[in-house]
Amino acid sequence: MSMLLLDIDHFKAVNDRFGHQTGDEALRAVARLCQETLRDCDLFARVGGEEFAALLPSTTEREARAVSERLRGQVALRVIPTRAGEVGVTISIGVSEFRADDDFKSLYNRADQALYRAKNAGRNRVMGSDTATALNG
Numbered sequence: 267m268s269m270l271l272l273d274i275d276h277f278k279a280v281n282d283r284f285g286h287q288t289g290d291e292a293l294r295a296v297a298r299l300c301q302e303t304l305r306d307c308d309l310f311a312r313v314g315g316e317e318f319a320a321l322l323p324s325t326t327e328r329e330a331r332a333v334s335e336r337l338r339g340q341v342a343l344r345v346i347p348t349r350a351g352e353v354g355v356t357i358s359i360g361v362s363e364f365r366a367d368d369d370f371k372s373l374y375n376r377a378d379q380a381l382y383r384a385k386n387a388g389r390n391r392v393m394g395s396d397t398a399t400a401l402n403g
């Protein structure tokens with residue numbers, strides 16, 4: 267099992283530029299796109315303002331990174347039609363794989379640290395927790 271933590275990049279700037287209501291529309295569009303891309307057995311939930319988590323059963327970190335890369339690419343390409351016009355956003359994703367000695371908190375913390383590195387490395391990228399290397403360079 268693997269965990270993904272997804273966070274929309276520079277979302278404050280989206281709100282500032284287009285307004286909070288448009289920000290909400292973008293949030294819903296990103297959530298819908300992710301849900302459509304993930305499998306029925308995957309669990310997808312909002313865990314904060316512009317942050318989402320996904321739990322992928324029977325999935326290695328390597329596989330989860332490939333899924334994340336697909337999600338990232340789809341969001342980056344998507345033009346979101348809103349009442350304020352067309353909006354584009356990107357997401358950063360941190361990935362961790364469940365280990366024998368893990369509990370939910372340690373699994374979450376590793377994904378959160380990976381997400382932090384993805385943000386620091388420039389955003390719009392995927393980071394795994396077993397390596398500091400982004401899949402998409």
Ligand SMILES: Nc1nc2c(ncn2[C@@H]2O[C@H](COP(=O)(O)OP(=O)(O)OP(=O)(O)O)[C@@H](O)[C@H]2O)c(=O)[nH]1
Nearest residue numbers: 273274275276277278279281286287289290315316
């Ligand atoms: N429209 C809208 N905005 C929200 C919601 N929840 C949180 N936000 C906004 O999301 C923004 C998050 O900003 P930050 O945490 O600073 O991060 P960021 O601007 O996305 O930048 P990075 O995450 O560092 O790439 C804040 O401006 C919040 O007000 C929501 O439900 N709707």
